[in-house]
Amino acid sequence: MPKWAEGWxxxxxxxxxxxxxxxxxxxxxxxxxxxxxxxxYHLPHAILSxxxxxxxxxxxxxxxxxxxxxxxxxxxxxxxxxxSAEVTVLYATIGLATGMLWGRAAWGIxxxxxxxxxxxxxxxxxxxxxxxxxxxxxxxxxxxxAAVLAIFAAIDIPIxxxxxxxxxxxxxxxxxxxxxxxGIDPSMLPAVLWNMVAWAMWGAFLVGxxxxxxxxxxxxxxxEALGILNQEETTAVLRHRxxxx
Amino acid sequence: MNYAQxxxxxxxxxxxxxxxxxxxxxxxxxxxLLVVVVLAMAFDPASYPDMTRQISGGLLWVALLFxxxxxxxxxxxxxxxxxxxxxxxxxxxxxxxLFIGKALANFFFVTAVEIVLAPIFTVxxxxxxxxxxWKLLLVLPLGTWALVVNGTFFAALSLRTRNRETLLxxxxxxxxxxxxxxxxxxxxxxxxxxxxxxxxIKVLLAYVIVFTTACVLLFQTVLSAD
Numbered sequence: 001m002p003k004w005a006e007g008w009x010x011x012x013x014x015x016x017x018x019x020x021x022x023x024x025x026x027x028x029x030x031x032x033x034x035x036x037x038x039x040x041y042h043l044p045h046a047i048l049s050x051x052x053x054x055x056x057x058x059x060x061x062x063x064x065x066x067x068x069x070x071x072x073x074x075x076x077x078x079x080x081x082x083x084s085a086e087v088t089v090l091y092a093t094i095g096l097a098t099g100m101l102w103g104r105a106a107w108g109i110x111x112x113x114x115x116x117x118x119x120x121x122x123x124x125x126x127x128x129x130x131x132x133x134x135x136x137x138x139x140x141x142x143x144x145x146a147a148v149l150a151i152f153a154a155i156d157i158p159i160x161x162x163x164x165x166x167x168x169x170x171x172x173x174x175x176x177x178x179x180x181x182x183g184i185d186p187s188m189l190p191a192v193l194w195n196m197v198a199w200a201m202w203g204a205f206l207v208g209x210x211x212x213x214x215x216x217x218x219x220x221x222x223x224e225a226l227g228i229l230n231q232e233e234t235t236a237v238l239r240h241r242x243x244x245x
Numbered sequence: 246m247n248y249a250q251x252x253x254x255x256x257x258x259x260x261x262x263x264x265x266x267x268x269x270x271x272x273x274x275x276x277x278l279l280v281v282v283v284l285a286m287a288f289d290p291a292s293y294p295d296m297t298r299q300i301s302g303g304l305l306w307v308a309l310l311f312x313x314x315x316x317x318x319x320x321x322x323x324x325x326x327x328x329x330x331x332x333x334x335x336x337x338x339x340x341x342x343l344f345i346g347k348a349l350a351n352f353f354f355v356t357a358v359e360i361v362l363a364p365i366f367t368v369x370x371x372x373x374x375x376x377x378x379w380k381l382l383l384v385l386p387l388g389t390w391a392l393v394v395n396g397t398f399f400a401a402l403s404l405r406t407r408n409r410e411t412l413l414x415x416x417x418x419x420x421x422x423x424x425x426x427x428x429x430x431x432x433x434x435x436x437x438x439x440x441x442x443x444x445x446i447k448v449l450l451a452y453v454i455v456f457t458t459a460c461v462l463l464f465q466t467v468l469s470a471d
Contacts, residue, residue, distance in 0.1 A: 064466060122419060122422055125419040125422075126419045126420070129415050129416055129419050132412075132415055133403075133406065133412065133415070133416060136406045136407055136408060136411075136412055137405060137406040137407070138405065138406065138407060141405045141406075141470045144466060144467070144470035145402055145405060145406070145467070145470060147466075148402065148463050148466060148467055148470075149402070149416065151459065151463065152395075152420055152456075152459060153419075153420070155455060155456070155459055156419075156420050156422075156423065159423045159448075159451070159452055159455065160422060160423045162448075163423045163426055163427060163448050164423075164426065166444060166448070167426060167430070
Protein backbone atom coordinates (compact mmCIF):
# COMPACT_ATOMS: atom_id res chain seq x y z
CA MET A 1 0.00 0.00 0.00
CA PRO A 2 1.44 3.41 -0.89
CA LYS A 3 2.10 5.87 1.94
CA TRP A 4 -0.80 8.19 1.13
CA ALA A 5 -3.22 5.24 1.18
CA GLU A 6 -1.99 4.29 4.64
CA GLY A 7 -2.52 7.88 5.71
CA TRP A 8 -6.02 7.82 4.24
CA UNK A 9 -6.76 4.60 6.08
CA UNK A 10 -5.57 6.07 9.38
CA UNK A 11 -7.70 9.18 8.86
CA UNK A 12 -10.70 7.02 7.99
CA UNK A 13 -10.34 4.97 11.15
CA UNK A 14 -10.09 8.16 13.22
CA UNK A 15 -13.18 9.57 11.51
CA UNK A 16 -15.07 6.32 12.13
CA UNK A 17 -14.14 6.34 15.81
CA UNK A 18 -15.10 9.98 16.20
CA UNK A 19 -18.33 9.37 14.28
CA UNK A 20 -19.14 6.50 16.63
CA UNK A 21 -18.46 8.69 19.64
CA UNK A 22 -20.70 11.49 18.29
CA UNK A 23 -23.44 8.99 17.48
CA UNK A 24 -23.39 7.61 21.00
CA UNK A 25 -23.05 11.03 22.62
CA UNK A 26 -25.92 12.59 20.65
CA UNK A 27 -29.03 13.39 22.73
CA UNK A 28 -31.74 10.78 23.10
CA UNK A 29 -34.55 11.02 20.61
CA UNK A 30 -37.94 12.15 21.96
CA UNK A 31 -40.06 9.14 21.00
CA UNK A 32 -37.62 6.36 20.13
CA UNK A 33 -35.05 6.85 22.86
CA UNK A 34 -31.71 5.24 22.20
CA UNK A 35 -33.16 3.06 19.49
CA UNK A 36 -32.86 5.80 16.91
CA UNK A 37 -29.04 5.69 17.03
CA UNK A 38 -29.03 3.09 14.29
CA UNK A 39 -30.12 6.01 12.13
CA UNK A 40 -26.52 7.33 12.18
CA TYR A 41 -25.42 4.16 10.40
CA HIS A 42 -28.50 3.55 8.33
CA LEU A 43 -28.60 6.97 6.70
CA PRO A 44 -24.96 7.25 5.50
CA HIS A 45 -25.04 3.72 4.10
CA ALA A 46 -28.37 4.27 2.39
CA ILE A 47 -27.30 7.57 0.83
CA LEU A 48 -23.85 6.36 -0.17
CA SER A 49 -25.24 3.26 -1.81
CA UNK A 50 -27.01 5.60 -4.21
CA UNK A 51 -23.71 7.37 -4.95
CA UNK A 52 -21.52 4.39 -5.87
CA UNK A 53 -23.82 3.24 -8.70
CA UNK A 54 -23.12 6.55 -10.44
CA UNK A 55 -19.39 5.93 -10.19
CA UNK A 56 -20.07 2.50 -11.62
CA UNK A 57 -22.07 4.02 -14.48
CA UNK A 58 -19.38 6.59 -15.24
CA UNK A 59 -16.67 3.91 -15.24
CA UNK A 60 -18.79 1.72 -17.52
CA UNK A 61 -19.23 4.54 -20.02
CA UNK A 62 -15.51 5.25 -19.91
CA UNK A 63 -14.83 1.56 -20.47
CA UNK A 64 -17.04 1.49 -23.57
CA UNK A 65 -15.41 4.69 -24.81
CA UNK A 66 -11.85 3.46 -24.33
CA UNK A 67 -12.47 -0.13 -25.33
CA UNK A 68 -11.23 0.27 -28.89
CA UNK A 69 -9.00 3.27 -28.25
CA UNK A 70 -6.87 2.64 -25.19
CA UNK A 71 -6.80 -0.88 -23.79
CA UNK A 72 -4.96 0.01 -20.60
CA UNK A 73 -7.35 2.78 -19.62
CA UNK A 74 -10.32 0.60 -20.54
CA UNK A 75 -9.06 -2.13 -18.19
CA UNK A 76 -8.64 0.44 -15.43
CA UNK A 77 -12.19 1.70 -15.97
CA UNK A 78 -13.47 -1.85 -15.83
CA UNK A 79 -11.63 -2.53 -12.59
CA UNK A 80 -13.12 0.63 -11.13
CA UNK A 81 -16.61 -0.37 -12.28
CA UNK A 82 -16.24 -3.72 -10.54
CA UNK A 83 -14.91 -2.12 -7.35
CA SER A 84 -17.72 0.42 -7.16
CA ALA A 85 -20.39 -2.21 -7.86
CA GLU A 86 -19.08 -4.39 -5.05
CA VAL A 87 -19.06 -1.50 -2.61
CA THR A 88 -22.60 -0.61 -3.77
CA VAL A 89 -23.76 -4.10 -2.88
CA LEU A 90 -21.93 -3.98 0.45
CA TYR A 91 -23.37 -0.60 1.46
CA ALA A 92 -26.85 -1.48 0.23
CA THR A 93 -26.72 -4.73 2.22
CA ILE A 94 -25.76 -2.84 5.37
CA GLY A 95 -28.42 -0.22 4.62
CA LEU A 96 -31.05 -2.94 4.23
CA ALA A 97 -29.92 -4.81 7.32
CA THR A 98 -29.85 -1.76 9.59
CA GLY A 99 -33.14 -0.62 8.10
CA MET A 100 -34.75 -3.96 8.85
CA LEU A 101 -33.44 -4.02 12.42
CA TRP A 102 -34.74 -0.53 12.96
CA GLY A 103 -38.05 -1.30 11.30
CA ARG A 104 -38.54 -4.35 13.48
CA ALA A 105 -37.94 -2.30 16.62
CA ALA A 106 -39.80 0.87 15.58
CA TRP A 107 -42.68 -0.40 13.42
CA GLY A 108 -42.90 -3.96 14.75
CA ILE A 109 -42.27 -5.53 11.33
CA UNK A 110 -39.07 -6.48 9.55
CA UNK A 111 -40.23 -5.44 6.17
CA UNK A 112 -42.99 -3.35 4.62
CA UNK A 113 -43.42 -3.10 0.87
CA UNK A 114 -43.37 0.66 0.83
CA UNK A 115 -41.90 2.86 -1.87
CA UNK A 116 -38.41 3.47 -0.56
CA UNK A 117 -37.79 -0.01 0.71
CA UNK A 118 -38.94 -1.58 -2.51
CA UNK A 119 -36.80 0.74 -4.62
CA UNK A 120 -33.85 0.10 -2.37
CA UNK A 121 -34.31 -3.65 -2.56
CA UNK A 122 -34.40 -3.37 -6.34
CA UNK A 123 -31.18 -1.38 -6.32
CA UNK A 124 -29.60 -4.16 -4.29
CA UNK A 125 -31.01 -6.84 -6.62
CA UNK A 126 -29.75 -5.03 -9.73
CA UNK A 127 -26.18 -4.80 -8.48
CA UNK A 128 -26.16 -8.34 -7.13
CA UNK A 129 -27.27 -9.39 -10.60
CA UNK A 130 -24.47 -7.28 -12.08
CA UNK A 131 -21.92 -9.13 -9.96
CA UNK A 132 -23.50 -12.49 -10.86
CA UNK A 133 -23.30 -11.72 -14.56
CA UNK A 134 -19.67 -10.80 -14.14
CA UNK A 135 -18.94 -14.11 -12.49
CA UNK A 136 -20.88 -16.06 -15.13
CA UNK A 137 -19.46 -14.55 -18.27
CA UNK A 138 -16.44 -15.93 -20.02
CA UNK A 139 -13.26 -13.95 -19.69
CA UNK A 140 -12.62 -11.47 -22.44
CA UNK A 141 -16.28 -10.56 -22.72
CA UNK A 142 -17.02 -9.92 -19.07
CA UNK A 143 -16.15 -6.26 -19.25
CA UNK A 144 -18.36 -5.42 -22.23
CA UNK A 145 -21.34 -7.34 -20.93
CA ALA A 146 -20.94 -5.83 -17.49
CA ALA A 147 -20.64 -2.30 -18.87
CA VAL A 148 -23.82 -2.71 -20.93
CA LEU A 149 -25.65 -4.16 -17.95
CA ALA A 150 -24.44 -1.32 -15.73
CA ILE A 151 -25.97 1.19 -18.14
CA PHE A 152 -29.28 -0.69 -18.11
CA ALA A 153 -29.26 -0.88 -14.31
CA ALA A 154 -28.54 2.82 -13.99
CA ILE A 155 -31.39 3.68 -16.38
CA ASP A 156 -33.67 1.39 -14.45
CA ILE A 157 -33.16 2.97 -11.05
CA PRO A 158 -34.89 6.34 -11.67
CA ILE A 159 -37.79 4.62 -13.44
CA UNK A 160 -38.12 2.22 -10.50
CA UNK A 161 -37.92 5.08 -8.09
CA UNK A 162 -40.75 7.04 -9.71
CA UNK A 163 -43.04 4.12 -10.46
CA UNK A 164 -42.74 2.62 -7.02
CA UNK A 165 -43.34 6.00 -5.43
CA UNK A 166 -46.62 6.22 -7.30
CA UNK A 167 -47.41 2.75 -6.11
CA UNK A 168 -47.20 3.16 -2.34
CA UNK A 169 -45.59 5.06 0.50
CA UNK A 170 -45.09 4.13 4.18
CA UNK A 171 -41.48 5.02 4.94
CA UNK A 172 -41.22 8.32 6.84
CA UNK A 173 -41.02 11.30 4.49
CA UNK A 174 -37.57 12.37 3.40
CA UNK A 175 -35.63 13.42 6.48
CA UNK A 176 -33.81 16.19 4.66
CA UNK A 177 -35.54 18.51 2.20
CA UNK A 178 -38.95 16.96 2.81
CA UNK A 179 -40.91 20.12 3.68
CA UNK A 180 -41.35 22.38 6.70
CA UNK A 181 -41.35 19.75 9.44
CA UNK A 182 -38.52 17.69 8.07
CA GLY A 183 -34.94 17.86 9.25
CA ILE A 184 -33.53 16.75 12.56
CA ASP A 185 -32.73 18.48 15.77
CA PRO A 186 -29.60 20.61 15.26
CA SER A 187 -27.94 18.86 18.20
CA MET A 188 -27.92 15.62 16.20
CA LEU A 189 -26.52 17.17 13.05
CA PRO A 190 -22.80 16.81 13.89
CA ALA A 191 -23.24 13.09 14.52
CA VAL A 192 -24.99 12.68 11.16
CA LEU A 193 -22.36 14.64 9.29
CA TRP A 194 -19.40 12.96 10.97
CA ASN A 195 -20.78 9.51 10.24
CA MET A 196 -21.54 10.56 6.69
CA VAL A 197 -17.94 11.71 6.14
CA ALA A 198 -16.45 8.70 7.92
CA TRP A 199 -18.44 6.13 5.95
CA ALA A 200 -17.82 7.98 2.69
CA MET A 201 -14.08 7.83 3.41
CA TRP A 202 -14.34 4.16 4.29
CA GLY A 203 -16.25 3.47 1.06
CA ALA A 204 -13.65 5.33 -0.97
CA PHE A 205 -10.93 3.33 0.76
CA LEU A 206 -12.66 0.04 -0.04
CA VAL A 207 -13.13 1.03 -3.67
CA GLY A 208 -9.46 1.93 -3.85
CA UNK A 209 -8.29 -1.35 -2.35
CA UNK A 210 -10.62 -3.39 -4.50
CA UNK A 211 -9.51 -1.44 -7.58
CA UNK A 212 -5.85 -2.10 -6.85
CA UNK A 213 -6.52 -5.82 -6.33
CA UNK A 214 -8.48 -6.06 -9.56
CA UNK A 215 -5.77 -4.20 -11.48
CA UNK A 216 -3.19 -6.61 -10.14
CA UNK A 217 -5.36 -9.55 -11.13
CA UNK A 218 -5.72 -8.09 -14.64
CA UNK A 219 -1.97 -7.64 -14.94
CA UNK A 220 -1.33 -11.16 -13.73
CA UNK A 221 -3.87 -12.46 -16.22
CA UNK A 222 -2.22 -10.49 -19.01
CA UNK A 223 1.21 -11.71 -17.99
CA GLU A 224 -0.05 -15.27 -17.92
CA ALA A 225 -1.62 -14.85 -21.35
CA LEU A 226 1.71 -13.67 -22.69
CA GLY A 227 3.47 -16.58 -21.03
CA ILE A 228 5.80 -14.44 -18.98
CA LEU A 229 4.38 -15.05 -15.55
CA ASN A 230 7.19 -17.34 -14.49
CA GLN A 231 9.91 -14.95 -15.46
CA GLU A 232 10.33 -13.32 -12.13
CA GLU A 233 11.94 -10.19 -13.46
CA THR A 234 8.98 -9.34 -15.67
CA THR A 235 6.55 -9.92 -12.86
CA ALA A 236 8.64 -7.74 -10.60
CA VAL A 237 8.61 -5.02 -13.26
CA LEU A 238 4.85 -5.33 -13.60
CA ARG A 239 4.42 -5.14 -9.85
CA HIS A 240 6.66 -2.13 -9.67
CA ARG A 241 4.70 -0.36 -12.42
CA UNK A 242 1.49 -1.13 -10.62
CA UNK A 243 2.75 0.32 -7.39
CA UNK A 244 3.83 3.46 -9.17
CA UNK A 245 0.44 3.85 -10.82
CA MET B 246 -31.58 -1.84 -49.00
CA ASN B 247 -32.66 0.73 -46.49
CA TYR B 248 -33.04 0.21 -42.77
CA ALA B 249 -36.71 -0.81 -42.86
CA GLN B 250 -36.01 -3.41 -45.53
CA UNK B 251 -33.21 -4.89 -43.42
CA UNK B 252 -35.56 -5.14 -40.44
CA UNK B 253 -38.24 -6.70 -42.62
CA UNK B 254 -35.84 -9.27 -44.03
CA UNK B 255 -34.76 -10.34 -40.56
CA UNK B 256 -38.36 -10.42 -39.39
CA UNK B 257 -39.50 -12.51 -42.37
CA UNK B 258 -36.67 -14.96 -41.80
CA UNK B 259 -37.56 -15.43 -38.15
CA UNK B 260 -41.27 -15.76 -38.86
CA UNK B 261 -40.61 -18.29 -41.63
CA UNK B 262 -38.34 -20.36 -39.39
CA UNK B 263 -40.95 -20.34 -36.66
CA UNK B 264 -43.74 -21.17 -39.10
CA UNK B 265 -41.86 -24.24 -40.26
CA UNK B 266 -40.91 -25.55 -36.82
CA UNK B 267 -43.51 -23.96 -34.50
CA UNK B 268 -41.15 -24.72 -31.63
CA UNK B 269 -41.37 -21.51 -29.63
CA UNK B 270 -45.09 -20.89 -29.93
CA UNK B 271 -46.13 -24.42 -29.03
CA UNK B 272 -43.70 -24.53 -26.14
CA UNK B 273 -44.76 -21.15 -24.82
CA UNK B 274 -48.46 -21.84 -25.18
CA UNK B 275 -48.37 -25.09 -23.31
CA UNK B 276 -46.07 -23.69 -20.67
CA UNK B 277 -48.33 -20.68 -20.07
CA LEU B 278 -51.34 -22.96 -19.84
CA LEU B 279 -49.57 -25.09 -17.27
CA VAL B 280 -48.66 -22.05 -15.21
CA VAL B 281 -52.30 -20.94 -15.24
CA VAL B 282 -53.39 -24.38 -14.03
CA VAL B 283 -50.70 -24.57 -11.38
CA LEU B 284 -51.58 -21.12 -10.07
CA ALA B 285 -55.22 -22.17 -9.80
CA MET B 286 -54.08 -24.64 -7.14
CA ALA B 287 -52.75 -21.81 -5.01
CA PHE B 288 -56.23 -20.40 -4.54
CA ASP B 289 -59.78 -21.10 -5.67
CA PRO B 290 -60.51 -18.78 -8.61
CA ALA B 291 -64.17 -19.71 -8.98
CA SER B 292 -65.29 -19.14 -5.37
CA TYR B 293 -63.71 -15.75 -4.72
CA PRO B 294 -64.42 -13.54 -7.75
CA ASP B 295 -63.25 -10.34 -6.05
CA MET B 296 -59.92 -11.73 -5.02
CA THR B 297 -59.52 -13.32 -8.43
CA ARG B 298 -60.00 -9.94 -10.07
CA GLN B 299 -57.44 -8.42 -7.72
CA ILE B 300 -54.68 -10.88 -8.51
CA SER B 301 -55.46 -12.11 -12.03
CA GLY B 302 -53.54 -9.28 -13.68
CA GLY B 303 -50.43 -10.36 -11.85
CA LEU B 304 -50.97 -14.03 -12.56
CA LEU B 305 -51.52 -13.44 -16.27
CA TRP B 306 -48.30 -11.48 -16.60
CA VAL B 307 -46.31 -13.93 -14.54
CA ALA B 308 -47.51 -16.76 -16.76
CA LEU B 309 -46.63 -14.77 -19.88
CA LEU B 310 -43.27 -13.71 -18.51
CA PHE B 311 -42.22 -17.25 -17.70
CA UNK B 312 -43.51 -18.51 -21.02
CA UNK B 313 -41.75 -15.75 -22.94
CA UNK B 314 -38.53 -16.56 -21.15
CA UNK B 315 -38.54 -20.15 -22.42
CA UNK B 316 -38.83 -18.86 -25.99
CA UNK B 317 -36.39 -15.98 -25.60
CA UNK B 318 -33.66 -18.33 -24.49
CA UNK B 319 -34.05 -20.22 -27.74
CA UNK B 320 -34.42 -17.24 -30.04
CA UNK B 321 -30.70 -16.65 -30.44
CA UNK B 322 -29.72 -20.30 -30.29
CA UNK B 323 -30.71 -20.62 -33.94
CA UNK B 324 -28.23 -17.94 -34.87
CA UNK B 325 -25.33 -19.67 -33.18
CA UNK B 326 -25.52 -22.82 -35.33
CA UNK B 327 -22.85 -22.82 -38.01
CA UNK B 328 -21.66 -19.43 -36.72
CA UNK B 329 -24.55 -17.56 -38.30
CA UNK B 330 -24.02 -14.85 -35.72
CA UNK B 331 -20.54 -14.20 -37.07
CA UNK B 332 -22.01 -13.91 -40.54
CA UNK B 333 -24.36 -11.28 -39.18
CA UNK B 334 -21.42 -9.42 -37.80
CA UNK B 335 -19.74 -9.45 -41.18
CA UNK B 336 -22.81 -8.37 -43.08
CA UNK B 337 -23.42 -4.79 -44.10
CA UNK B 338 -26.83 -4.71 -42.47
CA UNK B 339 -26.84 -2.61 -39.31
CA UNK B 340 -26.75 -4.72 -36.14
CA UNK B 341 -29.74 -2.95 -34.65
CA UNK B 342 -31.86 -4.05 -37.65
CA LEU B 343 -31.11 -7.64 -36.71
CA PHE B 344 -32.13 -6.86 -33.15
CA ILE B 345 -35.37 -5.11 -34.08
CA GLY B 346 -36.31 -7.88 -36.50
CA LYS B 347 -35.72 -10.49 -33.82
CA ALA B 348 -37.57 -8.50 -31.16
CA LEU B 349 -40.54 -7.98 -33.49
CA ALA B 350 -40.65 -11.69 -34.26
CA ASN B 351 -40.62 -12.51 -30.56
CA PHE B 352 -43.30 -9.89 -30.04
CA PHE B 353 -45.55 -11.60 -32.57
CA PHE B 354 -44.96 -15.01 -30.98
CA VAL B 355 -45.85 -13.79 -27.50
CA THR B 356 -48.86 -11.91 -28.86
CA ALA B 357 -50.05 -15.09 -30.53
CA VAL B 358 -49.77 -16.84 -27.18
CA GLU B 359 -51.74 -14.03 -25.54
CA ILE B 360 -54.51 -14.26 -28.11
CA VAL B 361 -54.97 -17.92 -27.25
CA LEU B 362 -54.31 -17.58 -23.55
CA ALA B 363 -56.58 -14.60 -22.78
CA PRO B 364 -59.88 -16.42 -23.50
CA ILE B 365 -58.67 -19.52 -21.66
CA PHE B 366 -57.69 -17.37 -18.72
CA THR B 367 -61.05 -15.61 -18.73
CA VAL B 368 -62.90 -18.92 -18.75
CA UNK B 369 -60.77 -20.72 -16.17
CA UNK B 370 -60.65 -17.80 -13.76
CA UNK B 371 -64.24 -16.78 -14.35
CA UNK B 372 -63.23 -13.20 -15.03
CA UNK B 373 -65.47 -10.25 -15.83
CA UNK B 374 -63.57 -7.00 -16.23
CA UNK B 375 -65.31 -4.22 -14.33
CA UNK B 376 -63.29 -1.42 -15.96
CA UNK B 377 -63.00 -0.46 -19.59
CA UNK B 378 -61.85 -3.67 -21.22
CA TRP B 379 -60.69 -1.97 -24.44
CA LYS B 380 -57.81 -0.43 -22.53
CA LEU B 381 -56.31 -3.91 -22.33
CA LEU B 382 -55.69 -3.50 -26.06
CA LEU B 383 -53.17 -0.81 -25.09
CA VAL B 384 -51.75 -2.55 -22.04
CA LEU B 385 -51.16 -5.97 -23.59
CA PRO B 386 -49.08 -4.90 -26.61
CA LEU B 387 -47.10 -2.34 -24.60
CA GLY B 388 -46.43 -4.83 -21.83
CA THR B 389 -45.48 -7.54 -24.27
CA TRP B 390 -43.07 -5.25 -26.07
CA ALA B 391 -41.55 -4.14 -22.77
CA LEU B 392 -40.84 -7.77 -21.85
CA VAL B 393 -39.72 -8.84 -25.28
CA VAL B 394 -37.42 -5.95 -26.14
CA ASN B 395 -35.33 -6.38 -23.00
CA GLY B 396 -35.69 -10.14 -23.14
CA THR B 397 -34.31 -10.32 -26.67
CA PHE B 398 -31.48 -8.00 -25.74
CA PHE B 399 -30.46 -9.91 -22.63
CA ALA B 400 -30.80 -13.23 -24.40
CA ALA B 401 -28.22 -11.95 -26.87
CA LEU B 402 -26.11 -10.74 -23.98
CA SER B 403 -26.26 -14.04 -22.14
CA LEU B 404 -25.19 -15.91 -25.28
CA ARG B 405 -21.71 -14.89 -24.28
CA THR B 406 -21.84 -16.44 -20.85
CA ARG B 407 -21.67 -19.84 -19.29
CA ASN B 408 -25.02 -21.34 -18.22
CA ARG B 409 -26.95 -18.85 -20.31
CA GLU B 410 -30.33 -20.38 -19.54
CA THR B 411 -30.01 -19.47 -15.86
CA LEU B 412 -28.71 -16.04 -16.58
CA LEU B 413 -31.60 -14.63 -18.62
CA UNK B 414 -34.19 -14.62 -15.82
CA UNK B 415 -31.61 -13.33 -13.36
CA UNK B 416 -31.00 -10.28 -15.52
CA UNK B 417 -34.41 -9.82 -17.09
CA UNK B 418 -36.49 -9.91 -13.90
CA UNK B 419 -34.82 -7.10 -11.96
CA UNK B 420 -34.53 -4.85 -15.01
CA UNK B 421 -38.18 -5.46 -15.95
CA UNK B 422 -39.50 -4.79 -12.47
CA UNK B 423 -40.91 -1.29 -13.18
CA UNK B 424 -42.52 -2.56 -16.38
CA UNK B 425 -43.98 -5.55 -14.58
CA UNK B 426 -45.35 -3.31 -11.87
CA UNK B 427 -46.90 -0.98 -14.44
CA UNK B 428 -48.46 -3.71 -16.57
CA UNK B 429 -49.82 -5.58 -13.57
CA UNK B 430 -51.27 -2.40 -12.06
CA UNK B 431 -52.82 -1.36 -15.37
CA UNK B 432 -54.36 -4.80 -15.91
CA UNK B 433 -55.65 -4.91 -12.35
CA UNK B 434 -57.13 -1.43 -12.82
CA UNK B 435 -59.04 -2.61 -15.87
CA UNK B 436 -60.17 -5.86 -14.23
CA UNK B 437 -61.35 -4.36 -10.95
CA UNK B 438 -62.44 -0.96 -12.25
CA UNK B 439 -61.37 0.55 -8.93
CA UNK B 440 -58.85 3.01 -10.32
CA UNK B 441 -57.71 4.46 -13.61
CA UNK B 442 -55.03 2.61 -15.57
CA UNK B 443 -53.91 5.82 -17.35
CA UNK B 444 -50.91 6.53 -15.10
CA UNK B 445 -49.61 2.99 -15.49
CA ILE B 446 -50.07 3.02 -19.23
CA LYS B 447 -47.95 6.17 -19.31
CA VAL B 448 -45.27 4.54 -17.14
CA LEU B 449 -45.26 1.56 -19.45
CA LEU B 450 -44.99 3.79 -22.50
CA ALA B 451 -42.06 5.70 -20.98
CA TYR B 452 -40.34 2.44 -20.04
CA VAL B 453 -40.81 1.06 -23.53
CA ILE B 454 -39.42 4.17 -25.19
CA VAL B 455 -36.41 4.42 -22.88
CA PHE B 456 -35.42 0.78 -23.07
CA THR B 457 -36.06 0.35 -26.78
CA THR B 458 -33.69 3.25 -27.35
CA ALA B 459 -31.08 1.81 -25.00
CA CYS B 460 -31.30 -1.63 -26.63
CA VAL B 461 -31.02 -0.26 -30.16
CA LEU B 462 -28.03 1.91 -29.25
CA LEU B 463 -26.14 -0.79 -27.35
CA PHE B 464 -26.88 -3.84 -29.48
CA GLN B 465 -23.89 -3.30 -31.75
CA THR B 466 -21.64 -3.36 -28.69
CA VAL B 467 -23.12 -6.62 -27.45
CA LEU B 468 -22.99 -8.28 -30.85
CA SER B 469 -19.30 -7.57 -31.27
CA ALA B 470 -18.32 -8.18 -27.67
CA ASP B 471 -15.08 -10.05 -27.96
